[in-house]
Amino acid sequence: MSSPDQVQRCAWGDSPDPLYRAYHDTEWGVPVLDERHLFELLVLEGAQAGLSWSTILHRRDGYRRAFAGFDVVAVAAFDDTDVARLMDDTGIVRNRAKVSAAIGNARATLELRARGVGLVEHLWSFTGGVQVVNRFATIDEVPSETDASRAMSRDLRARGFRFTGPTICYALMQSAGMVDDHETGCFRWTEVQGGT
DSSP: OTTTOOOOOOTTOOOHHHHHHHHHHHHTTSSSHHHHHHHHHHHHHHTTTOOOHHHHTTTHHHHHHHGGGGOOHHHHHHHHHHHHHHTTTTOOOOOOHHHHHHHHHHHHHHHHHHOOOOOOHHHGGGGSSOOOEEEOOGGGGSSSHHHHHHHHHHHHHTTTOOOOOOOOEEEEETTTTHHHHHHHTTHHHHGGGGGO
């Protein structure tokens, strides 16, 4: 245990970076039932592909500003001028494919809505609408993808979502609390099951 407060955390969350540690302690694994927040996590998990989560966390405020607070309707309306603006924005990861995917994913979310299904309801359907509580003692036991994340990935890709491979989908499921993958020795393992 290397954290200054001597709290037992997941190995990955026991970081000297206070922002990273706070994310582990207060957000990761807590069930997300708000569309705007879930869309934010979808965009950020896609942006993280090939990078560290710390890189994305330290740009999160930049993403919120650049992507209209993750308002799905606003992002779906972004045009070429907005893409150019985003490509010049040093507050986010300036990757054209990831920027375009975020906009496209907002439009795909609106298409889901038009069919009478919300993003929250749809994504949570891959766990039967309930949090899956895993019992992993170490980070080495945690999978990078599961049958559920592969099914989610296939479905989202068929609906036009991008940067939604099975590993990204599993990371989304973890961050949005669809699964609780806190290590069993971590102080958060039982807390997130109550949604706190």
